[in-house]
Amino acid sequence: MFIFEWLNNQLLKMEWLSNLVTFLVQNILGLDTSSRVGGSIHFFIYDVVKIFILLSVLIFTISYIQSFFPPERTRKILGRFTGVSANIFGALLGTVTPFCSCSSIPLFIGFTSAGLPIGVTFSFLISSPLVDLASVILLASIFNWKIAVAYVVVGLILAVIGGTIISKLKLERYVESFVFHNKVLEAEQEEMTTRDRIDFAKDQVLDIIKKVWMYILIGVGIGAAIHNWIPESIIAAVLGQDKWYSVLLATFVGVPMYADIFGTLPIAEALVLKGVGIGTANHHNWLYF
Amino acid sequence: MIIKVLGSGCKNCVTLKENTEAALKEAGVEAEIVKVTDFKDIMAYGVMTTPALVIDEKVVSFGKVLKPKEITKILENVK
Numbered sequence: 001m002f003i004f005e006w007l008n009n010q011l012l013k014m015e016w017l018s019n020l021v022t023f024l025v026q027n028i029l030g031l032d033t034s035s036r037v038g039g040s041i042h043f044f045i046y047d048v049v050k051i052f053i054l055l056s057v058l059i060f061t062i063s064y065i066q067s068f069f070p071p072e073r074t075r076k077i078l079g080r081f082t083g084v085s086a087n088i089f090g091a092l093l094g095t096v097t098p099f100c101s102c103s104s105i106p107l108f109i110g111f112t113s114a115g116l117p118i119g120v121t122f123s124f125l126i127s128s129p130l131v132d133l134a135s136v137i138l139l140a141s142i143f144n145w146k147i148a149v150a151y152v153v154v155g156l157i158l159a160v161i162g163g164t165i166i167s168k169l170k171l172e173r174y175v176e177s178f179v180f181h182n183k184v185l186e187a188e189q190e191e192m193t194t195r196d197r198i199d200f201a202k203d204q205v206l207d208i209i210k211k212v213w214m215y216i217l218i219g220v221g222i223g224a225a226i227h228n229w230i231p232e233s234i235i236a237a238v239l240g241q242d243k244w245y246s247v248l249l250a251t252f253v254g255v256p257m258y259a260d261i262f263g264t265l266p267i268a269e270a271l272v273l274k275g276v277g278i279g280t281a282n283h284h285n286w287l288y289f
Numbered sequence: 290m291i292i293k294v295l296g297s298g299c300k301n302c303v304t305l306k307e308n309t310e311a312a313l314k315e316a317g318v319e320a321e322i323v324k325v326t327d328f329k330d331i332m333a334y335g336v337m338t339t340p341a342l343v344i345d346e347k348v349v350s351f352g353k354v355l356k357p358k359e360i361t362k363i364l365e366n367v368k
Contacts, residue, residue, distance in 0.1 A: 070352070071337045099352065102299035103338040105328055110337030178329060 012140055014050050021046040036229065044224040051216055054138060056205050062133045063201035066098040067192055071107055075114055078124070084160070086116075087123040087167075091159035094127030095152075098204075101129065109179050118175065119167025127159035290320040290367075295331045296340035298324075301354045305340040312360035 009015045021042050022033050031038030074093045081089050099107060104125055111121040131152055140148035192200070292309060296302025306324060313320055325331055325343075334343060338352030342360070349363050 075337070099338050100299065100301050100340075102297045102301065103352065105297065106331055106339055107337050109328065109332050110335075113332075178332075 008145075012054075012137070014046075014053070017050055017053075018042075018046050021049070040224045040229070044220055047220045047223065048217065051138065051220070052209070052213075055212075055216075056209065058133070058137050059205045059208050060201045062096075063098065063204035064197055066096050067197040067200050069093065069097045071097055071099060071103075071110065074124070075111055075116065078111070078116055078120055079114065081120075084164070086120040087160045087163045088156070090120045090123035090163060091127040091131075091156045094124040094159060095131045095133055095156075097124070097128065099128070112175065112179050113181070117167055118172055119163040121163075122166045123159045123163030126162045127156060130159060131155035290318065291323060291345060292320050293323045293325050293343040294340060295325045295334060295336060295343060295351075297328070297331075298326050299339075302340040305342065305354050308355060308357045309342065309360055311357040312364060315357060316361050316364050318364055 025031050025033050025038055025042050025045070029038070029041065031041065033039055033042045074097045077093065078086060078090055108121055108125065111124070112118060136148050136152055139151055292313075294302060294306045294309060296305070302324070306322060309322060313322075331339065331341070334341065334348050336348060336351040340354060341351035342349050342355060342363075344363070344367050349367070350359075355363075
């Protein structure tokens with residue numbers, strides 16, 4: 001337990017980095033980290049560096065794992081299951097099968113024409129953008145594992161329920177017939193080498209970092225501002241636990257940040273530190289989907 | 290030579306088309322590039338992930354945004 005906690009604190013929460021930044025801010029900038037300016041600068045540098053390190057390592061690892069689950073293989077695996085277990089595996093595989101969101105329709109057609117029930121295909125398609133593995137680890141790092149696990153479980157449950165509802169409604173009748181009669185072509189794909197997988201993972205890291213770096217900076221910037229410059233009493237009064245409108249309001253405040261989930265996490269972090277209910281803060285993240 | 294780029298028209302497909310153009314220029318190969326955006330037509334090639342690249346009716350790549358260099362290599366193999 002002690003070792004797990006130590007690993008958690010050092011690798012995920014990166015206490016060493018926090019200490020290093022404290023050292024830098026105090027000795028090089030000559031600012032006290034307990035002061036407002038010093039505290040904000042510490043929050044900003046530490047969070048930005050932490051998120052970039054975590055994101056790079058994570059996306060690399062996850063992409064490497066994903067390279068073992070091309071949709072063709074996922075389709076084969078799913079064909080072996082029936083009933084709810086097929087929905088559950090659909091939801092699980094949705095989290096590890098990499099595809100561009102614009103492939104959703106071809107994937108749907110490809111799965112359906114191979115004879116997979118639409119409910120299962122939908123569990124797969126729902127969970128894929130909903131449960132984002134990189135966000136899981138970031139949640140664990142910024143908050144804790146309980147919240148990260150809850151995020152995954154809720155996402156998977158929604159995907160299973162969504163798929164089940166779709167199959168109970170017998171929506172097949174609305175699907176154009178060409179979908180069922182589409183020829184299933186096992187387009188030949190060469191087995192990836194380790195080199196290919198590493199290249200694929202590296203490209204994913206660069207792609208995502210290029211896409212999100214600005215949102216992370218903005219997100220952490222707003223987080224740093226909330227953290228030290230807006231008095232706790234105001235935030236607690238406006239977004240506090242027991243106000244019926246706090247979730248609505250937090251949603252509204254979070255609207256501009258929906259552009260990217262990684263930018264929203266630092267804001268949520270700052271809000272939680274100020275005593276906002278985690279459900280209210282996380283509403284930014286849920287609505288992102 | 291007829292090269293088809295399959296995809297609904299998201300950014301990845303546009304990038305693949307641009308990369309293909311760059312590769313053709315680099316290789317000094319003349320070819321007609323056709324964009325296929327209709328799902329029925331895309332599915333006729335049996336691919337599940339876009340963007341895909343089809344050279345003379347043969348699927349040479351799918352689910353990947355190939356870099357110009359990779360396309361040049363494929364062009365050499367096709368010849």
